[in-house]
Amino acid sequence: MKAARIILAVAVALALQTTLARFVVRGAVAIDLVLVVVVYVALTSGSATGLMTGAFAGLIQDAMSSGVIGIGGLAKTIVGFLAGFIGTQFIVSQPLPRFLVFFGAAVLHAAMFMGLYVLLDLRHFGTSMTVVAGQAASNAVIGVLVFQLVEFLPGAAERRRASRTRLRR
Amino acid sequence: MALIDIRQRTGYLLLTVVLAQILLISAQVNSRSGVPVLEQVTFSVFSEAQRGTFGIVSGFRNAWSNYIGLRRVKSENDDLKRQLAVTQVALQEQRALADRSRSLEQMLDLRSHVALSTVVAEIIGAAATPDFRTVTIDKGAGDGLKKDMSVISPAGVVGRIVVSSVRSAKVQLLIDRNAAAGGIVERSRAQGILVGEGDRQLRMDFVADAADVIVGDVIVTSGIDGIYPKGFVIGRVETVEKSGGAYHRIIVRPAVDFSGLEDVLVVVTPTPGRDPASGASE
Numbered sequence: 001m002k003a004a005r006i007i008l009a010v011a012v013a014l015a016l017q018t019t020l021a022r023f024v025v026r027g028a029v030a031i032d033l034v035l036v037v038v039v040y041v042a043l044t045s046g047s048a049t050g051l052m053t054g055a056f057a058g059l060i061q062d063a064m065s066s067g068v069i070g071i072g073g074l075a076k077t078i079v080g081f082l083a084g085f086i087g088t089q090f091i092v093s094q095p096l097p098r099f100l101v102f103f104g105a106a107v108l109h110a111a112m113f114m115g116l117y118v119l120l121d122l123r124h125f126g127t128s129m130t131v132v133a134g135q136a137a138s139n140a141v142i143g144v145l146v147f148q149l150v151e152f153l154p155g156a157a158e159r160r161r162a163s164r165t166r167l168r169r
Numbered sequence: 170m171a172l173i174d175i176r177q178r179t180g181y182l183l184l185t186v187v188l189a190q191i192l193l194i195s196a197q198v199n200s201r202s203g204v205p206v207l208e209q210v211t212f213s214v215f216s217e218a219q220r221g222t223f224g225i226v227s228g229f230r231n232a233w234s235n236y237i238g239l240r241r242v243k244s245e246n247d248d249l250k251r252q253l254a255v256t257q258v259a260l261q262e263q264r265a266l267a268d269r270s271r272s273l274e275q276m277l278d279l280r281s282h283v284a285l286s287t288v289v290a291e292i293i294g295a296a297a298t299p300d301f302r303t304v305t306i307d308k309g310a311g312d313g314l315k316k317d318m319s320v321i322s323p324a325g326v327v328g329r330i331v332v333s334s335v336r337s338a339k340v341q342l343l344i345d346r347n348a349a350a351g352g353i354v355e356r357s358r359a360q361g362i363l364v365g366e367g368d369r370q371l372r373m374d375f376v377a378d379a380a381d382v383i384v385g386d387v388i389v390t391s392g393i394d395g396i397y398p399k400g401f402v403i404g405r406v407e408t409v410e411k412s413g414g415a416y417h418r419i420i421v422r423p424a425v426d427f428s429g430l431e432d433v434l435v436v437v438t439p440t441p442g443r444d445p446a447s448g449a450s451e
Contacts, residue, residue: 011218014215014218014297015218015219015222017295017297017298018219018222018294018295018296018297018305019219019222019223019226019294019295020295030299030300031299032298032299034297034298046179047179047183048178048179048182051179051182051183051186052182052186055186055190059190060211060215060297061297061298062298063211063212063215064211064212064215064296064297064298065296065297065298065300065301065303066301066303066331066332066339066341066345066347067298067300067301068194068197069193069194069197070190070191070193070194070197071194072298073190073193074187074190074191074194077183077186077187077190078183078187081179081183113300114300116194120194123346123347124346125300125346125367126366126367135299
């Protein structure tokens, strides 16, 4: 059931990424919703689930891109593992620590992804550190918002039910 | 004890997954022939999901624009846009024709001009990762599309097909870092290679320092790559710098607004240099 939920989350992120990305292709704004899902799953489910989610999502993403299959998968596997490890070793329940984990994960992912391509002499990136930091911050903001939303929604539904019950009485 | 157990298991799992992916990468880097099977299969399967998502999104968009907006004005506007697109394509063909007529080939009557045959396709999705500039179109091998066919729009050159499944195809945009096309300065006939920069601009390489290139010059396809038909607009020169070496450093702004693309034309007429049977030129 949990695996099905994760697969569904990755599929939705990919669908949104591929559908909405072409409306925001502006170079500077490069949000990776799949990475956000990987880090979210890793923080909530641990390093083993994180690394498996990272591998699965990264490989699918690679296969859909024109690049080498495995580079994005490898980057997301390690990011998923480390995010899961941090999630189990530290208390990451406040927006600021979550922001830092998402930000660090996005920077690490960018470094590994671009680094591997450059190392294999397959592609050269002219992306500056400022752009990478900006993209990582965008991903981190979305990650924190996803957390807040997921935590807020069940509570809001319960509060609404409780207020309706009070009104009936 | 249990915690250590889990850690060990996770460690082995990480090692296995990482090693498997390193092997996967190595296999691809060593053999760079054709499209990987995994990419082809995954693309085919997921392009159907993209088609579904696009259908839902465009359904909502159409419902909004047709029933809430000014329906008649919109349809008129769409008709006019279509007519304008057809006219612009015809204009580009005429421009290409005129270009050819100036060339030595035409003067010596060595080659007869063949009209371009195109297939209209709609963009149904973008790249799965922000580092690649590709789009998915709703036509594929079933409509006669093959790898390396060029894709154009009324404004100019869009890119080329890199993967084609039965009902959809992946188009590598000209601005992708792995994309390149032969280009020529329309005014001075200086030739070079246009390479994608990954963002909104192109770089024109191998233009000799002595060549006559100025800001605002129109760059058109030269046709030497065997993919893009000759004489189609790529963009305008934005900056020209003397690099000090043997070549200019030229930045070109593409004529096409890649973020606003909705419909494109796939050129199915084989261009000189492309094998008409396979449509591929590695």
